[in-house]
Amino acid sequence: MSFTIYGAAGSGSVPVEAAMTLIGLDYRVIEAVTWEGEAERDKVAVANPMRQIPALITPAGETITESAAILIWLADAYPQARLGPRLDDPRRAQFLRWMTFIPAAIYSMFWVRDVPSRLVGEDAAAQEELKRRTAERIAECWRVMDSQITPGRFLLGDELSVLDLYVAVASRWTPRRQRFYAEAPRMAEVMRRVDDLPELQAFWTKRFPLGDDA
Template sequence: MHTLYWKPQSGSLAPMTLLEETGLPYEAVKVNADAGEHKSEAYKRDVHPLGLIPALRLPDGTVMIESAAMVIYLADLAPQKGLAPALTDPKRAPYLQWLVYGAATLYPAYIRLYHPDYHRVREGDDEAVKALARTAIDTAWAAVERGLADGRPFLLGDSASAADLYIGMMALWHPDPAAFKEACPKVATLRKAVWARPAASKALAAHAK
């Protein structure tokens, strides 16, 4: 059985969604971040060396970190669900591209927006950091919108993949939902379709608590 260490309203939504979508048995261990549980020496030793959330303990006891890696791993464990193109499928390349784009381009921009203190050089820098983050976020989403310009409902075509679930998570994080929908209507439609899926909506409901 897999064990997911998670907290609400965080990047742990993506691996929890994949666990629900694949139907793999798992235990969800809610980490008390408000109490700093994830910063304890025990957590850093046994779960995540950097004291971050999420983390995924595999059935053999190995602990995996990085949400995008978890998404790729879990989707590949359940090929019958059709969430990941096979290695020889031409769609495998854009699938990996969008997953890594989410992790390397979108995710860090949101971290800068919501945690500017992680990036400030001196006191008083927070607003400047957030302004740069907003620009980066808007630019990054514009590229995703262009990726859907041919009318496809999902990143790879007519069917949702784990890449859509991962990108769809970050589409929930935009600070101005109305402006986001106006600027990126195709991504907004993708987001709505992703979270209307029964398994995905179950994970989302858990994270809203």
């Protein structure tokens, strides 16, 4: 039996899909572009009452939501893929720290940005100011993370992890890669390395191409 993931190209499902691709799992994607309206969000309701992506259905029928939780679960459930430090690994604490920092500090900003009227109503000027401020907040968070992490070949050392996949996707969102490179120079080279992984080239092209912002 295969996995089912509710997701969309360019979304928070992409690092999950990338991890499953690297592990070699059989999965299908139900496209649900939730930022495009109620009908798209309703597609996800059967799996996640929050109507948010990603939502993963395991072959056993279990539902897992929240991108960080899914990524950590995949790394732990498939240790042979070596996509995350084990419980007794000294890198585990920092792995958990940054895997939760991204959704708490960065990913959460996009619930606001996708539909600004949720917080500021229909005032166009207020919506633009909200978008500007959240973009600055995201840039600040990348700067803080860069100042606190000491990458090797990858973010946690010499081995690729789901953290690298998570950052590779989230850093493609607003304020986009060029700003990320400026704010997070130590992580920048790592992300270029993740972008260039041969085993993910076809995947990135299909699910989240970088375009001119690389």
